[in-house]
Amino acid sequence: MKKHILERYRRDGEGKLVVDIAASKVSDLYDDFDKHAPFVKKELDYDLVEYLIDSVTELGRESFGVCFTFGSPIDNGLELRVQKSIKNYFGYLLETNRREVMKTLRSSVILLSLGALMLAVSIYLNLRFDLDDAVVEGVMAEGLVIAAWVSVWEGLAGVLLNLPPLLRTRRVYHRLSSTDLQFQTEA
Incomplete structure (x- = not known):
């Protein structure tokens, strides 16, 4: 300090x-x-x-x-x-801070899980079907990959960017309450 x-x-x-x-x-x-x-x-x-x-x-x-x-x-x-x-x-x-921490963790886990699932489905579809010749299916597969990465990013951002300030605030509230x-x- x-x-x-x-x-x-x-x-x-x-x-x-x-x-x-x-x-x-x-x-x-x-x-x-x-x-x-x-x-x-x-x-x-x-x-x-x-x-x-x-x-x-x-x-x-x-x-x-x-x-x-x-x-x-x-x-x-x-x-x-x-x-x-x-x-x-x-x-x-x-x-109230504890509830906000739990809400942030819950939404981050959901977004990470959803992103991982979409990424797995996209990889499976790309390996299972030949999407090089099918334009519409290829665009949908790429869209799924992008949606998966956005979901994963939002989940990580929740944990890495939103959670630390909440935990610092929690520590301050705890110190003041005791x-x-x-x-x-x-x-």
């Missing part, structure tokens, strides 16, 4: 990097859409979520914690609610 990026974060007593979040009150951490829902059921503020994701992505594999600083003291009950909210929210994102949270009051 580039040193100048890590220098933007302070380290705690254990040497872990700390992502600092300052808010005047606990309700600032939550979306204002539903003012009557309890904190545990409310969505976290979009800017907070983006900041946490960007910070953890920036930190790479470095160990970290998150420290919330509030303008006034909060009781243990609110601390537990915030901890539960963070864990639940990023746990939910982790689950991170240590600290709470303090502004001095």
Whole structure:
């Protein structure tokens, strides 16, 4: 990790990097859409979520914690609610990411299998029948080869190009759902 990026974060007593979040009150951490829902059921503020994701992505594999600083003291009950909210929210994102990973894998396997099947059929037809003299059949056989390679390419692209970013995002969500949270009051 580039040193100048890590220098933007302070380290705690254990040497872990700390992502600092300052808010005047606990309700600032939550979306204002539903003012009557309890904190545990409310969505976290979009800017907070983006900041946490960007910070953890920036930190790479470095160990970290998150420290919330509030303008006034909060009781243990609110601390537990915030901890539960963070864990639940990023746990939910982790689950939606898992579904997206499975969807990508499933479609890639289907496309690869379909492409391999079409390629096998094309090879069989080319070997079994003399397609050099039959124009229409030759064009269809070549079209099948092209469709097979497109299908194989799409399947490989799904695994090689689409899956790695999903897995990196998954790692960030996992780290955020299981991170240590600290709470303090502004001095």
